[in-house]
Amino acid sequence: MKNPYLPIPMVVKKACIETTDRMLRTVELAFLSEEDGQSFRFIPGQFCELSIFGKGEAPFGIASSPTEKGSLKFTINKAGVVTTALHHIEEGAEIGIRGPLGNGYPIDLFEGKNVLVIGGGFAFTTLRSLIVYLSHPKNRSKVGDITVIYGARLPGLLLYKEELLEWEKRNDLKLILTVDQGDEVWKGKVGLVPNVLEEAAPSSENTYAVICGPPIMVKFTFPKLMALRFPNERIFTSLERRMKCGIGKCGRCNVGHLYVCKDGPVFSYAQLEKLPKDY
């Protein structure tokens, strides 16, 4: 029987610092065994436990899209022991991963619908996965309009800057970037994500909203979506909790009777409303 605690060996293919504060680093991992690579199937919104022997494990949303074959990307905020190690790890080094874990975004539901993606700060990772996935030539026709609102505190803190530039050029994707505080070269919007959302006022008709960001942003975005008449069942968000096992055994990440690692991390607002406010 498969041991769900055994990490799959991968190797760091590429790594780069994303932001001017140097707190966010994206690592691209390749499978050491081809077999592992082939059997690893995931959907946007799922996560993995990254494992560095001697330091431990920590959960990270998968930032790459299932359409980007052969490797996995993760963007890591430097905070604790494992994330610091992940910031120091060199290209070519081995790393373990366990996953894919969790449920992911309900991409089947999105078929034939418009998708509104709202992101803030470094929680944009799994949203990148979603956007790349949906806008892939193979999938683009399956959904209607794609609108992306993405904000960060400062222009330098936006993730995936080169890709953002490319997305801006696309005509099948509407991208609105905003920062809390601009600088001399910033040409985009200045303002908080909930306010920018209110101003952009995307139609809720036939549309699903996906939000991921710091708790405070999510908290203030929900009412704005309500005002735009998004029904609860069509708003999805990804929760973050302290996790260890990632498979619903170790306790700790539950919200009510549901486990963020196993039953989430993606929940609809309708689900969250029924759960205790324990997050």
Next chain:
Amino acid sequence: MEAHWEPKILAFLCNWCSYAGADLAGTSRIQYPPNIRVIRVPCSGRINPLFILKALQSGIDGVLVSGCHPGDCHYLSGNYIGRRKSATLKRFLEFLGIEEGRVQFSWVSAAEGGKFSQVVQEVTEDIKRLGPIKRFVKNRVQGV
């Protein structure tokens, strides 16, 4: 006891005195046993008892903490505060059953290269007499 056993001794030396004392011993070509590994600290008052315990647990056979003579502290009172910690910790460890002499203290000024050498010799002899540390040291599980 293993035939070739040489004790490992960790010495926490105050930057302003004992560390310079050790340096002086070196430049003056005064010999002292090579058993000590030096960690330079800003003041003997900086020594957290956890440092000493962690060293012993990791298999260090003896610990020496050396700072400035009373009245000479670069920060005025660091060594006095350290002295109280040292006094209570030393007694407590001995009470618990860690052998007397595993953890030692000295005052060595920057000018006392000779004294430094003397202290290291004494400490090394004491630890040799005690033998390798057995109590408290962590027996790593197989493979670790």
Next chain:
Amino acid sequence: MIQQKIREKAKELLSKKEVDLIIGFGEGTLPLRATPIFIRTPEEADRLIWNSFCESNLAIYLHKFSQFKVGLIVKGCDARSVIALSLEKRFRTNPVFRIGVPCQRMVDRRKVKKAVRGEILEAYEEGDQIIVKGDGFQISLNRDDFLYHSCQVCTHRNPTHADLLVGDPFEESPLLEIPPEVREFEEMSSEERWRFFEKETSRCIRCYACREACPMCYCRECFVDSSRPKWLEKSLSPSDLQFYHIVRAYHQTGRCSGCGACERACPMEIRLTYLTRKLNQDVKELFGFETGIDPDAPPPLSTYETEDRQEFIK
């Protein structure tokens, strides 16, 4: 008697709104036990009790209730913990109102249980006797034979610096100078002492109840929980258990009131007070300091005298 007075004082303080709540003892759900209770209205004050089972050091609750004006029932040890905490500036905003009760020394429920065959279903005090009853038995035990180690040797049963005192102060002398097992320990060789410590700590299950029960263990991050630096591992390696117990005790140097809450809390019955007792002795001998007696004397490890002893330094 004392119980009645405690209730009266509590009612008075609550009705005059001098305190937000009274923290004291109420009837426990098990024989030989009292339990901490939190009284907010004069009507509830009749739930307060006083007997030889009021073992908890209630100063532990001052952290939890720091935003309130607390009236605290204090025995000698609780009172000294309050002083020690205030020396460490734990409650600057709301001073604690201390209702002092001279302590008759508390009964060690485990000792009583072990002296009896069969389960104790009921227990009460009658003069200097404890009457215990169970299925088919009733036994009378001499109270003073069943006291906590920490209580046997206690020389500060009268609360220091209480805001009011309920009951008459006792003459301060220990029931026992040194408990026999401590004397035994002191006569051991270094090796034997280590074996004893090793054996005791080997039962540790790392519940940290000894830490949580101690009013002085309030670090925001305990050294055992620190991940950077990681001082020790969290498994049951004997050395890590010893590490924890050495540092937990040593961190009490000059801060421990000797209440024995750590030892009472331990579900594995690890002997702990002999460690802190030794530290208290040393601090008294070296620096002339006793925890919680002088509300102005700085904690001994945060100060110094130029004439402190140093014969141990080369």
Next chain:
Amino acid sequence: MKLKLDKNELKPFLQSLIEDYDVYAPVELKEGVSIYKKIDQPEEINLNLLNPQKPVKEVFFPQSEVMLRYERAGKRSQVALMEEVVRERVIFGARPCDIQAISVIDEVFLGKDYTDVYFLHKRKASTIIGIACNHPLSTCFCSSTGGDPFSRKGSDLFFIDLGEAYIAELLTEKGMAFRENRFFKEASSEDLTLAQQIEEKASKKTDASLPIDGIEKRLDQMMESPFWDRIHEKCIGCGICTLLCPTCHCFDIMDEDLAGKGQRVRNWDSCLSTLYSQETSGHNPRPTGRERTRQRLMHKFNYFLKNFGRIACVGCGRCILYCPVNFDIRQVIKEIQKAGDS
């Protein structure tokens, strides 16, 4: 099948078990303190305490368990999994509540999505010999939580103490393997009648009156109730109740490393610890004793029931016996009823 083991045959019986199995049984570490431990000799067993402090779950889910060992060589790591159980095990002397509790943990660890192989292997390799509680304590309330002092559920063999002998009931396939055991003999009808009488007497002794029926519904309404503001007040946040609980199964995973070699270990964890749910950012969804106490009780009496159709409490009474401040879960259950009904 019901057989009989004379008490003077107990030691040879256990000795024979030790030869064939790893035998785990209650062992006294100090007067009044015991745990389940692997024994080398029958004399080590001590059944004086009804329940050892640490529950029998420890045999299946050790407090500290090495999950894997690793060794780094250059840029690659060698990994060795530590999930195998080398020798078959017999657990002797566990009480019905503790055995019930194992089936509670089964629900989580043997879950359908992922199987905790460490637990599974130990579970499969074990034969459980339960012992009936002739004299339950006043803190026992198994009869309120769906068990009773003579519950055979989960035992492969079940012993009933008749004074001079044990009745040995062989209940499962694993139990039936002992059918031909040379120390067992046939039980007489008098023996069986006596066992019956003891059972009837004991079953009346445990508290069956706790209002646990419907507790889930009551708690559903109580998530934000001021009830929690008061109930946690005296709790000092030590983990005794959770660490000694036979059904609690939370754990933490840590690496223990020494210069490129090391092991990944899991250790029991407790929802009452501040760090349990504290995120690296410092944010804690359960910042105070109020939320943590609520989590402990909600998990046992509401969440677990929602997920698995049963409560996660077997009424062993350990949390009552060992709590330093006399936090009594029976009282809390009653107060939940009061609060829920008002």
